[in-house]
Amino acid sequence: MRADAVRNRERIVELARALFREKGYDAVSMDEVAKAAEVGVGTLYRHFPTKEALYDAALQAWVETVTEAVEKALAAEGSARDRLLSWFDTYVEFLTRHKGAAWRITSALGDEGSPFAAKCRTYLNANQRIIDTLASEGAMRADVDAMQLCRLVGGVAAVVDNSELDAEAARSMLAVVADGVLAS
Amino acid sequence: MRADAVRNRERIVELARALFREKGYDAVSMDEVAKAAEVGVGTLYRHFPTKEALYDAALQAWVETVTEAVEKALAAEGSARDRLLSWFDTYVEFLTRHKGAAWRITSALGDEGSPFAAKCRTYLNANQRIIDTLASEGAMRADVDAMQLCRLVGGVAAVVDNSELDAEAARSMLAVVADGVLAS
DNA sequence: TTGCTAAACGGAGACACCCTCCGTATCGTT
DNA sequence: AACGATACGGAGGGTGTCTCCGTTTAGCAA
Numbered sequence: 418m419r420a421d422a423v424r425n426r427e428r429i430v431e432l433a434r435a436l437f438r439e440k441g442y443d444a445v446s447m448d449e450v451a452k453a454a455e456v457g458v459g460t461l462y463r464h465f466p467t468k469e470a471l472y473d474a475a476l477q478a479w480v481e482t483v484t485e486a487v488e489k490a491l492a493a494e495g496s497a498r499d500r501l502l503s504w505f506d507t508y509v510e511f512l513t514r515h516k517g518a519a520w521r522i523t524s525a526l527g528d529e530g531s532p533f534a535a536k537c538r539t540y541l542n543a544n545q546r547i548i549d550t551l552a553s554e555g556a557m558r559a560d561v562d563a564m565q566l567c568r569l570v571g572g573v574a575a576v577v578d579n580s581e582l583d584a585e586a587a588r589s590m591l592a593v594v595a596d597g598v599l600a601s
Numbered sequence: 602m603r604a605d606a607v608r609n610r611e612r613i614v615e616l617a618r619a620l621f622r623e624k625g626y627d628a629v630s631m632d633e634v635a636k637a638a639e640v641g642v643g644t645l646y647r648h649f650p651t652k653e654a655l656y657d658a659a660l661q662a663w664v665e666t667v668t669e670a671v672e673k674a675l676a677a678e679g680s681a682r683d684r685l686l687s688w689f690d691t692y693v694e695f696l697t698r699h700k701g702a703a704w705r706i707t708s709a710l711g712d713e714g715s716p717f718a719a720k721c722r723t724y725l726n727a728n729q730r731i732i733d734t735l736a737s738e739g740a741m742r743a744d745v746d747a748m749q750l751c752r753l754v755g756g757v758a759a760v761v762d763n764s765e766l767d768a769e770a771a772r773s774m775l776a777v778v779a780d781g782v783l784a785s
Numbered sequence: 786t787t788g789c790t791a792a793a794c795g796g797a798g799a800c801a802c803c804c805t806c807c808g809t810a811t812c813g814t815t
Numbered sequence: 816a817a818c819g820a821t822a823c824g825g826a827g828g829g830t831g832t833c834t835c836c837g838t839t840t841a842g843c844a845a
Contacts, residue, residue: 419841421794425793446830459834466833468832524764565774573752589744602821602822644823652804788843811820
C-alpha cells in the first residue's frame with residue numbers, strides 16, 4: 418500500500434473511533450467521518466467496504482486487550498463467584514465502551530459472515546477460558562457453554578448500554594446470570 | 602372519524618402486521634406498507650405519526666392477550682421453577698413472534714416517551730404479577746424486581762430472535778435466568 | 786531531474802428511506 | 816343538490832449509504 422494510503426487509513430480509523438465512541442454507531446454518518454478525517458467518502462469506501470467494516474476496524478484496538486483481561490479476572494483473589502462476577506463486569510465494560518457495540522457484537526455471535534466474526538471468536542475464546550478454569554474447580558454447572566454465556570452476558574450488556582444503566586443495575590443482573598451458571 | 606378513514610386504518614394495520622411479522626421492522630418500508638394497503642404514504646402518516654407508531658399499532662392485538670397468558674402460566678401444575686420457566690417460555694414466544702420486536706420493546710423499558718411505553722407497562726405488570734405470586738410462596742430471591750426481570754428475559758428474547766435460535770437454546774438460557782432469580 | 790504508470794483520491798450523484806405538504810377527491814349533513 | 820369538513824395521494828425535501836469515474840499523486844526507472 419502506498420504511504421499516503423497508509424496514513425489516510427490510520428487517520429480515518431482514529432477519527433472514526435473517537436466519533437463512534439462519543440456518539441454511537443447510528444448517530445455517526447460516513448460523510449461526517451470523511452469530513453473529520455479530511456478525505457472524500459470515496460476514500461473511506463476504498464479502505465472499508467461498508468460502514469460496519471469501518472466500525473469493526475475502529476473497535477479493533479481495545480478488543481485485542483480482552484485476553485489479558487481474562488487472565489487478570491481469573492488471577493484475582495476470591496471465590497469462584499467473585500471471579501466470575503469480576504469477569505462479567507469487565508466483559509460488560511468492554512462491550513459498552515462504545516455506544517451500540519454490545520448489541521451489534523452480540524447479534525453477530527454465530528454469524529460467520531459478519532464483519533464482527535473475528536471479535537466474536539475472541540470473546541468466545543475468552544469465555545471458554547473462564548468456563549474451563551471454573552469448571553476444573555467444580556464451580557460451574559456442566560451444561561453451560563461459551564456461546565450461551567456470551568449471549569447471556571452480551572444480552573445484559575446490550576440492555577445496559579441501550580438504557581444507559583448504572584454499574585449497580587448491571588451488577589445485579591450479572592449476579593442473576595452468575596448464580597444461574599454456577600453449580601448450586 | 603369518517604367511515605372510509607376507519608376502513609383504511611384497519612386495513613393498514615392488518616397489512617402492516619403481516620409484513621412486519623414476516624420480514625421484521627427494518628426490512629419493511631413505509632412505501633411498501635402503503636402499496637400493500639393500496640393507499641398513499643400520506644394516508645399512513647395521517648393515521649400513524651411515525652413508523653414506530655404504526656409498528657406499535659400492528660403489535661397491539663397480541664399484546665392484549667398477555668395478561669391471560671400470565672394467569673395461565675401461574676395456574677399450571679408443577680414447582681415454582683416449572684411455572685416460572687413456563688412463563689419465560691411464553692414471554693419469549695410473545696416477544697419473538699414479530700421479528701425485531703423483542704429488542705425494540707426491551708430497549709424501550711424505562712423510556713416513558715417511547716411509542717412502546719404502554720406495552721412496556723403491560724409487560725412490567727405481568728412480570729410483577731409473577732414475582733408477587735412466587736414470592737408469596739417463598740420461592741423468589743427477595744432482591745429481584747420486575748424491571749430487572751423484564752430486561753433479563755427481554756435480553757434473552759432479543760438474542761433468540763436475532764440469531765433465530767431454536768426453542769431448546771432459548772430454554773437453556775432461560776433456565777440460567779430462572780435459577781438465578783429463584784431462592785436457592 | 787524527468788517521465789510514466791499504477792495507485793489513491795474526491796465528490797457528484799444513484800438509490801433507498803422516513804416523513805411533509807398541499808392540491809384534489811370524497812363523505813355525510815343540511 | 817350543495818357545501819363544508821375530512822381524508823386522500825404522491826411528489827418531493829432531507830438524510831443516509833454506497834458507487835463511479837475523471838483527476839491527482841506517489842514512487843520507480845531511465
